[in-house]
Amino acid sequence: MGYEENSGLLYKAVDLEQTLKISKDSSSLLAILQKTVLHPLCLKYPPSVNYRRHFLSELIKQHECTAAEPLDELYETLGDVLNSEASAHCYKSFILPSGDAVTVRENVAIISQGTTGLVTWDAGLYLAEWALEHPFVFTNRRILELGSGTGLTGIAICRTCHPKAYIFSDYHQRVLEELSENIRLNGFFLQCECYSLGRAKCRCHEAELAELHGPCVTVAELDWNLGTKEQLAEFRAEVVVAADVIYDPNVTKSLVAILQRLLTCTDAENLPEIYIASTCRNPDTYCHFQRTLEDVGIRWEVVPGPQKNFFPYNRSTKITIMKFLL
Numbered sequence: 297m298g299y300e301e302n303s304g305l306l307y308k309a310v311d312l313e314q315t316l317k318i319s320k321d322s323s324s325l326l327a328i329l330q331k332t333v334l335h336p337l338c339l340k341y342p343p344s345v346n347y348r349r350h351f352l353s354e355l356i357k358q359h360e361c362t363a364a365e366p367l368d369e370l371y372e373t374l375g376d377v378l379n380s381e382a383s384a385h386c387y388k389s390f391i392l393p394s395g396d397a398v399t400v401r402e403n404v405a406i407i408s409q410g411t412t413g414l415v416t417w418d419a420g421l422y423l424a425e426w427a428l429e430h431p432f433v434f435t436n437r438r439i440l441e442l443g444s445g446t447g448l449t450g451i452a453i454c455r456t457c458h459p460k461a462y463i464f465s466d467y468h469q470r471v472l473e474e475l476s477e478n479i480r481l482n483g484f485f486l487q488c489e490c491y492s493l494g495r496a497k498c499r500c501h502e503a504e505l506a507e508l509h510g511p512c513v514t515v516a517e518l519d520w521n522l523g524t525k526e527q528l529a530e531f532r533a534e535v536v537v538a539a540d541v542i543y544d545p546n547v548t549k550s551l552v553a554i555l556q557r558l559l560t561c562t563d564a565e566n567l568p569e570i571y572i573a574s575t576c577r578n579p580d581t582y583c584h585f586q587r588t589l590e591d592v593g594i595r596w597e598v599v600p601g602p603q604k605n606f607f608p609y610n611r612s613t614k615i616t617i618m619k620f621l622l
């Protein structure tokens with residue numbers, strides 16, 4: 297079954313198939329329903345109608361292959377889903393190793409309103425998995441994320457890695473609005489929305505705040521074409537992260553330009569560590585990015601990826617994490 301991909305449902309496909317195969321009655325099927333489509337989190341923040349419909353149809357197919365009694369709840373739930381109106385939005389929930397969930401609202405279409413930033417991409421999940429295994433990179437530090445999109449990566453980092461401050465950023469107005477909503481949805485208070493085009497309007501006492509209430513979380517409008525060295529210096533980022541931002545040669549040029557400014561906006565002792573996770577879809581785009589880095593004298597190394605899989609996503613396309621140095 298392929299329904300672990302982009303699931304938003306709280307059950308691993310492998311466990312689910314195993315449970316169904318060995319079950320003698322419909323009690324395990326009911327348990328599966330209660331841990332997935334009927335889970336309180338899924339009822340409050342439902343995955344797309346299309347996804348739930350496919351999931352339930354597959355479950356019925358699998359269940360009909362066993363000797364167990366039919367289960368009314370399964371057919372009733374499918375009936376409810378078939379009667380629900382399809383929406384342009386859906387929710388996806390991802391379970392952290394602590395058992396906590398991160399939920400984001402997304403668009404159903406992978407590109408909408410002229411942006412790729414209204415859905416969560418696999419590289420974002422990969423980077424979040426890497427962060428879960430390397431919390432020390434983020435703990436008690438100021439983090440700037442470029443091209444945050446739905447915010448999944450940053451929300452997972454804020455939940456688990458104890459940064460001092462986390463600055464989410466993007467340049468698309470709709471993405472910035474959805475991003476802010478997703479941050480609030482996950483219980484973070486946007487403590488001071490103090491950046492506009494990278495300009496800090498206020499400073500909060502982050503160390504004290506982080507200890508008392510968790511990281512100082514902000515959302516900044518930051519266009520890689522427009523952010524100046526002075527504006528970037530004001531972020532005082534100690535670590536910069538980004539996921540799935542190398543996807544188009546036109547975007548690459550402005551991304552390399554902002555990396556160059558980030559690596560030269562402050563003195564050598566305060567240079568940020570920069571990590572970018574990328575899905576290697578098109579080798580030409582990736583090579584073009586590397587050549588552009590070479591042209592401006594930025595070196596990089598590929599760092600080992602996460603060892604454990606915490607989140608369900610498509611692992612068939614290679615994803616790498618690069619670290620950048622001058």
Ligand SMILES: C[S@@+](CC[C@H](N)C(=O)[O-])C[C@H]1O[C@@H](n2cnc3c(N)ncnc32)[C@H](O)[C@@H]1O
Pocket residue numbers: 411412413414415416417418419420421442443444445446447465466467468471518519520521538539540541543547550
């Ligand atoms: C493929 S999405 C990745 C989103 C998110 N990082 C993830 O992994 O799910 C690329 C993101 O980069 C942002 N982006 C593209 N060009 C940008 C630019 N010039 N300045 C700032 N953000 C940009 C888009 O708005 C979008 O949110």
